[in-house]
Amino acid sequence: MNLKVLVIVPAYNEELNIKKVVNDIQTNAADVDYVIVNDGSKDHTLDILKRNHYNYIDSICNLGLFGAVQTGFRYSLENNYDCAIQFDGDGQHLAKYIHLLVDEIAKGNDIVIGSRFIDEKKPISARMLGSRLISASIKIVTGKSIKDPTSGFRAYNKSCIKEYALDMNNPPEPDTLVYMLKRGKRIKEVQVQMKDRESGESYLNLANTIKYMSRMIVSIFLIQPFRKR
Template sequence: MTAPPRVLAVLPAWNEEASLPLVLEELRAAAPDVDVLVVSDGSTDRTVASARAAGVRVLDLPINLGVGGAMRAGFKFALANGYDAVVQCDADGQHDPLDIPRLVEVAAETGADVVIGARFAGAGDYSARGPRRWAMRLLSTVLSRLVGTTLTDTTSGFKLSGPRAVALFAREYPAEYLGDTIEALVIAHRAGLTVHQLPVVMRPRAAGEPSHSPWRAGIFLARAGLALAVALSRPTPRPTTTHDLVTAA
């Protein structure tokens, strides 16, 4: 019998004290075999206290590094502690924890190194409009051709990374804006990793307000194009080796 994979859910969190208790309670109920790590990304509220009160492990970053920087810290933690897979999950309640076991199953069934929880793959009614929608479609088209498989949501922040991806991302995960989505997929592909997607339903935030607006959408469009150009211009990372899989950072 093969032992089930050790899975770590990493929640990058910046000032999410209001939503975090409910998210952690749901996660514990939906995926009791999955360990949880909250990475407080320079939070100035009670995010750290909320996470510790819920009994989960916490990395308390002294400054705000952005999602990419927080996730790289999470990948380093996972590699150092022998986890087989990492699931990136938002701390604001938009990702349904019930989908985490499904991500694990798809990775096992397909052998994919990265499984994206895709919002635009036929599940739910989540939509984006204006420049944001144009940017997402363009990115999905370009990256689908690059990796050789259909991807409809290349900016999703809900995804599973298997053993080879954990070892790669612990040393290569980009911290720049959109690097945790767009550039991470380019890095994975160039390192020989495979990418798959799973349709998921996006939920409303459990607390707080979304940051979308026409002005921000226009900025997103410009930054998305820049992020893709940067990703494609960078050198190919070295392949993940067996040594990487067994050596802690």
């Protein structure tokens, strides 16, 4: 089954990484399309996109990860893609695994997560402690085990593209996996490897990590199970 696939790359201040990311996609997943969503970058990201004639959408202001990815979903919906891949612009995700995710979408899954922890154990760290808590929370609420719920490397089928593109209450975050599972969506994980960020800084410092994990867990227990379906 040949699917029309779009890779969505949200990018905020990724001037040191974005060329490597696009080169990786073009080299290791040459038969898929991509769009970079420049999320109001303040560095030279936009200049690089223009100079290299990359396919991109430019956001005047910083929408945040959800806004940038949703922009990509809307582009995917408008251009009739069968599968959309969420793919970070910081160089941590590897394009050689894209086809593994697409293959599972072709087999009938609705969402496929590129997981670091199917065959490997989670390291002991504050961030991974948060990941364990989110995994446990999802298991309690849905009965489904998701080992890497915070992975931003995900594939979505056509029906999910529409839902994520049009629903402002449905960001591509770990908590909304609960909502999708409650609606009967099939979610599968496949083992992938990820690189450490080589350049730039992640916004998830210790304080932000604690806030993020707390918000996710509250949403998993108190919001997502009760959303109207």
